[in-house]
Amino acid sequence: MSEEATVLVEDTGGVRIITLNRPDRLNALNDSIMAPLAVAVADAAKDEAVGCVVITGAGRGFCSGGDLKGNRTPAEVTSEVGGPTEQGHVRLRSHMETARLLHEMGKPTIAMVNGPVAGAGIGIAGACDLRLAGESATFLSAFDRIGGSGDFGSTWFWTKILGTAKARELFFMGEKLDAQAALEFGLYTRLFPDETLRDETLKVAKRLAAGPRMGWRYMKANLNNAEDGMFEQHLDQESLYMGLSTQAAGRIYKAMNDKGEG
Numbered sequence: 001m002s003e004e005a006t007v008l009v010e011d012t013g014g015v016r017i018i019t020l021n022r023p024d025r026l027n028a029l030n031d032s033i034m035a036p037l038a039v040a041v042a043d044a045a046k047d048e049a050v051g052c053v054v055i056t057g058a059g060r061g062f063c064s065g066g067d068l069k070g071n072r073t074p075a076e077v078t079s080e081v082g083g084p085t086e087q088g089h090v091r092l093r094s095h096m097e098t099a100r101l102l103h104e105m106g107k108p109t110i111a112m113v114n115g116p117v118a119g120a121g122i123g124i125a126g127a128c129d130l131r132l133a134g135e136s137a138t139f140l141s142a143f144d145r146i147g148g149s150g151d152f153g154s155t156w157f158w159t160k161i162l163g164t165a166k167a168r169e170l171f172f173m174g175e176k177l178d179a180q181a182a183l184e185f186g187l188y189t190r191l192f193p194d195e196t197l198r199d200e201t202l203k204v205a206k207r208l209a210a211g212p213r214m215g216w217r218y219m220k221a222n223l224n225n226a227e228d229g230m231f232e233q234h235l236d237q238e239s240l241y242m243g244l245s246t247q248a249a250g251r252i253y254k255a256m257n258d259k260g261e262g
Contacts, residue, residue, distance in 0.1 A: 006033040007040050008058070014051040014209030015202060016044040023059025028067035029120050034095035041098050045105035051209030051216075054201060055102065055124065056112035065119020065142055066151075092151065099153040102127035104224065106217030108208040112201045113188065118142040123152025126161060129220065130189045132204065134197040139182040144174040160227050162186055215245040 008019040018040050020027035027033070044053045057063050077083045081090075102109045102124065111125040113133040118140040125131050143150050150171065159167040166186065183191045192200045208216065218241035225234055 005036070007036040009040055009043075011050070012202065013206040014049065015054055015205040016047065016050040016052070017054045017056065018044065020055075020057045020063055022067075023057070023061070025067055025069075026061035026064035026116060027057040027059070027121075028064045029095075030067040031091070031095075034098070038095055038098045038101075041101045041105075045101050045107070051107060051211070051213050052205045053102070053105070053107055053109045054112050054205050055109070055128065056114055056201075059115075060136070061115035062111070062113045062117040062137065063119075063121030063124060064116055065121050068146065096123075096152050099123050099127040099157075103153070103157070106220060107213070108205075108216055108220070110201060110205055110208075112197060113137040114194070114197055116140070119146075119148075120152040120154070123150070123154035123157060126157030127153055130204070131187065132190050132192065132197065132201045133179055133182070133188040134192060134194040135179050136194050137179045137182065137188070137191075138176055139179075139185075139187050140176040141171050141174055143171060212245065218242075218245045 006021050008017075008021050010017040010019070018037070020029075020033060020037065022028060022030075022033055029037075041053070041055075044050050081087055108130070109128040111128040111131045113125060113131055115134065115136050116138045117125050118138075119142040122139065122141060141150075141154070143154075149155070155167070155171065158170055161167075162170065162185075170185075170187075177185060177187070179188065179191055182188050190200075222234070222238055222241060225237055229237070
């Protein structure tokens with residue numbers, strides 16, 4: 001993919017790295033980047049060669065949220081497409097598939113937070129299973145600054161991750177946190193020096209990609225179900241998925257042992 005593309009895709013060791021590429025705008029989201037981002041994440045979700053997905057930003061930031069300075073063509077109101085509010089909803093909802101897929105795809109997903117993250121960016125980061133951050137990373141909800149209510153699943157993800165009290169503190173107080181404070185708040189999974197962030201992230205990602213992919217898929221399904229599912233249904237799913245995943249793993253390990261690879 002050319003360097004002019006707003007979304008870059010790279011494969012290494014079973015890991016798909018998706019990079020937001022508007023570094024001059026701290027990778028702020030507009031139509032030129034949101035549409036190809038959703039496509040790139042969808043492609044990673046269905047590509048059988050991909051065992052783990054890493055999403056990050058080019059330059060010195062992860063994602064500063066929606067680009068409020070970009071010019072948009074005025075909506076043409078018709079009976080077929082509705083007015084500007086409806087058209088905006090349809091467009092934004094289609095772009096927000098990025099967050100749903102990062103959360104629901106049957107593969108581990110990692111946000112490599114290489115600098116500031118704010119607004120819609122915290123929804124993308126929250127959608128991932130892990131958030132590995134550099135020491136220069138900052139965290140800001142920013143929605144209060146634009147009178148916004150939250151998008152890209154941000155209010156849903158962070159309520160699930162932090163609990164309702166901490167999530168309300170995050171959104172209503174609107175405080176900008178440095179990397180250490182964000183780690184202590186529970187926003188980041190691990191913190192690394194900026195110069196080793198990529199290497200450390202890929203170390204984790206490649207280990208996951210080389211791991212039991214069926215096991216990860218069912219494990220992630222269990223974890224997602226635990227967020228909203230009834231406990232009895234969760235136990236039913238756990239018992240089924242445990243049998244399916246270990247049965248497959250057992251056959252793989254037996255084949256490896258038969259070949260003398262175990």
